Structures are given as structure tokens and as C-alpha cells.
Amino acid sequence: MNYLNETIDSLNKKLASGDLSADQLAKDTVANIKDTDKKLNAWITVDDDVKPPENLDFSKSKLAGIPIAIKDNIITNGMKTTAASHILYNFMPMYDATVISKLKDAGATFVGKTNMDEFAMGSSTEHSYYGATHNPWNLDKVPGGSSGGSAAAVAGGQVVAALGSDTGGSIRQPAAFNGIFGIKPTYGRVSRWGLIAFGSSLDQIGVMSKRVKDSAEVLNVIAGGDDHDSTVSTREVPDFTKFIGQDVKGLRVAVPKEYMDAVSGEMREVIQKQIDTLKEAGAIINEVSLPHTKYVVPDYYIIASSEASSNLQRYDGIRYGYRAKDTKNLLDVYVKSRSEGFGTEVKRRIMLGSFALSAGSYDRFFRQAAKVRTLICDDFDKIFAENDVIVGPTTTEPAFGIGEEVSDPIKMYNNDLLTISANLAGIPAASVPAGLVDGMPVGLQIMAKRFDEGNVFKTADFIERSNKFYEKTPTGMED
Numbered sequence: 001m002n003y004l005n006e007t008i009d010s011l012n013k014k015l016a017s018g019d020l021s022a023d024q025l026a027k028d029t030v031a032n033i034k035d036t037d038k039k040l041n042a043w044i045t046v047d048d049d050v051k052p053p054e055n056l057d058f059s060k061s062k063l064a065g066i067p068i069a070i071k072d073n074i075i076t077n078g079m080k081t082t083a084a085s086h087i088l089y090n091f092m093p094m095y096d097a098t099v100i101s102k103l104k105d106a107g108a109t110f111v112g113k114t115n116m117d118e119f120a121m122g123s124s125t126e127h128s129y130y131g132a133t134h135n136p137w138n139l140d141k142v143p144g145g146s147s148g149g150s151a152a153a154v155a156g157g158q159v160v161a162a163l164g165s166d167t168g169g170s171i172r173q174p175a176a177f178n179g180i181f182g183i184k185p186t187y188g189r190v191s192r193w194g195l196i197a198f199g200s201s202l203d204q205i206g207v208m209s210k211r212v213k214d215s216a217e218v219l220n221v222i223a224g225g226d227d228h229d230s231t232v233s234t235r236e237v238p239d240f241t242k243f244i245g246q247d248v249k250g251l252r253v254a255v256p257k258e259y260m261d262a263v264s265g266e267m268r269e270v271i272q273k274q275i276d277t278l279k280e281a282g283a284i285i286n287e288v289s290l291p292h293t294k295y296v297v298p299d300y301y302i303i304a305s306s307e308a309s310s311n312l313q314r315y316d317g318i319r320y321g322y323r324a325k326d327t328k329n330l331l332d333v334y335v336k337s338r339s340e341g342f343g344t345e346v347k348r349r350i351m352l353g354s355f356a357l358s359a360g361s362y363d364r365f366f367r368q369a370a371k372v373r374t375l376i377c378d379d380f381d382k383i384f385a386e387n388d389v390i391v392g393p394t395t396t397e398p399a400f401g402i403g404e405e406v407s408d409p410i411k412m413y414n415n416d417l418l419t420i421s422a423n424l425a426g427i428p429a430a431s432v433p434a435g436l437v438d439g440m441p442v443g444l445q446i447m448a449k450r451f452d453e454g455n456v457f458k459t460a461d462f463i464e465r466s467n468k469f470y471e472k473t474p475t476g477m478e479d
Ligand SMILES: NC(=O)C[C@H](N)C(=O)O
Pocket: 120, 121, 122, 123, 145, 146, 165, 166, 167, 168, 169, 170, 171, 304, 416
């Protein structure tokens, strides 16, 4: 099954009419993944014995029988979950993440787990113990990261929708690089129970799909309160599909100067064209400033690494995962298991975070970073007092080549310049395809105030209907 021209609605119709059985759909999906993944390497685990849930009711749930890809840092009962790390190479979870339970209740089928940067640390999916994922638009380019496997699986037509996670841009940057839609909901909109923790004050599970409405369908299912996660809001979840098909007349759209100045040439033109389309349709465009943008990269890398250094303490070679052989004593077990089990980037973050939290550095680094985070939040609050959404580029450039940035961490970190702020402020943000630059997709980022995913969907759907990017086929998948 190739999903390039399918939507959840089109599949639901076929399943409901009996033209297609859920069993056949699951089998065809796996067969296509096996074939196309020789090019993409978008998957870490594919379930050869895949079975859709029983007693599906296609009239009650749109997701009944629909295969959804799951990023490999979201735990799945009885299906190996590695976070793309050697240290979890054999980790078989004994329960489901809340998002998985919710999708199961809705009748979704799980065909496997997608590739990613180890523990979600990276922007290219090259930091995976299981090898790099390739971009379906050009196999020599990265798919972005860390949810690069989920993005490539959707863009390459292997699935109609996928779950990703976003700590500093991990859904939106790969969505932009692969010409698909991806949304990081408000912090607290979706339960993190069962998401392998990286930066707990920033991590959020979200959705990626070719079409905007399909992400709204999936978010409808996974959003909402959860007794297992006290950071999830219990407020009512609106039906996000009702924001599809609306017009943007009177919508107040802020365009940050700093974001537009970060892009140039053809890329800037493509982004500006989307803003002009909004204006022509009656949106009110306001130029604004996010003055702390220059501090977001160092700010994020101090906060995220500090939280990571604490979260990753649990991988000790004893409780689960990889354990080094030929060890002399307990300390040796810890040191060798962690040294051999973690990849370079993860070790770098643990060291950076441990340093920022250490007694002599805490005030200078972590506390300072926390204060700067508040200033960044204030910048957004000011803008949202007078605007409904903020739009601008998702990334500063289209996808770069495999191997081009992987040995230069600073270059890699700078990829996140335009996506990080939304995580620091906890606001919803998405990337919707804007067009092509040198044959590679670029994304328009849309942000809104906390719990206002509705305006994000509304704006993204309008852009999708205007530029019809979904009619384009990824060039790397042609034989
Ligand atoms: N996890 C993310 O959102 C990706 C980000 N580039 C990071 O390496 O931290």
C-alpha cells in the first residue's frame, strides 16, 4: 500500500464499504514498507505479523484499521522500543504509552517503530544506532530530526500519519524538510506518559501527516487529560477538524522580523508568498519583534541538556537495556555500560547538562537560562495580546546533505533557531509545506497562544488549500 494519494477519510471510506479489509491494509502496508525502506531506512522495527485490532467499527472511529507509524521513543507494550539507542537495543516495554492506549481504543493498527536521533537528540536522524534515514525528496539529504523516520515514512507514502515528539523542533523541522505537515501541540495538551523522557519541561508528543486534516483527526484522539501525567491539562479538547475549511478573513497574523531576517534569497521569497496569500484573503499582517531570538539556541541547549542529564541517569546497565561485559565492580558496570551504550551526541548532552547543573555553574548557567526562558515567554505573550497567530519560516534552510553537519554540533544546534522558542514558551506550533527551493521542500511555521491549536490548524489548512503542495510527489522515490 502506497499512501501518497490517500487520506484518513479516503481510507475510512474504502474500509467501511468493504472494498478493503483492515487485515489486507495492514499486510500491504508492511509489504510496501519492506520494499521502500531499502531506500529510506525510516524504520527501526517493522511487525511482520501485524494484525489490526478486532471488532473494528468504521462508522464510529475514523482511525479504525488505519496504520499509524510510531516514533521509537514512545513505548509500546510487547513491541521493542529503543529510542534509537544501543543502550535500549533489547527493551521490550510492559505497558503502553497513553497515546498508544488512546490510539488502540480508536482502532488504529501499529505496524512498527520509526527511526530517530538517539533519545531525540539531533536535527538530522544521523545520530541513530540503526543508521541514518534518507530524505524521500533526495536520498542524499537528511530528513531532519529527531523525528526524521516518522517524517520520511509519511512523505515517502509508507503511512498516512505518524506520531513524533518535539523538544526543540523535532516534529516541525523534519516536517519542513520532507514537505509534510507536523504539529507540536501546546505543552500539556497530550500526555507524555510513556514517552521516553529527554527534556521534560519541553517534550511534547505530536502528529505528522501529508494533509493537515489528518493530523487534526489523530490529535482529536490523543489529546486530553491523563491521570498518569499531572502536567496534562484536563480542559476540554475541541474537535480540531472543525477548524478545517475556514477562511482567514480578519485573522491577525504577526510576522517576526528576526525570523524573516534569518532567511534569504529564494527561501525568503517562498515564505513571503505564503504571507501575501494570507493578506490577499483578508488576514491582517503585522510586523513584530521577538527580541530574544538571538539567545534561544544557547538557552535551550542549557535547559534541555540539564534535564537530559538527569533523565538519562536511569540507564545504568542494571535496571534495563544494555549491560557491559567483563566488569570488575558496580561502578565499572555503570561506567562501561553507559560508555558503550550511549552515542557521542547523547554523551555530549549529558556532560553539558551535568556541567550546567554543577554547584559552581548552576547560577551562571542553569538559573540564568531559566530567567532568559521567562523573557522569551513574555515576548510571545505580548505578541498574542494583539495577534492570533505568528508565522514565519520553520527552518533557515532546506534539508542539508547527509554527513554535512554531523561532526559539527554547533552547526547542528543552530538548525533549531526558529523552532526552539515554541518549546520554551510551551505554545502550539506547526509546519506546513510552503514550496520548493532547489527541488527541496521548505516549511511555513505557524504558532498560536497556549491551547489555541485551532488557529494553527485553520491557518495551515488555508495555506495547504492555497498552494496545493500535496499534489507534488517526492522526487527521491521515483525509480
Ligand atoms: N529533540 C528535538 O526537538 C531536536 C533538537 N534538535 C535537539 O537536538 O534537541
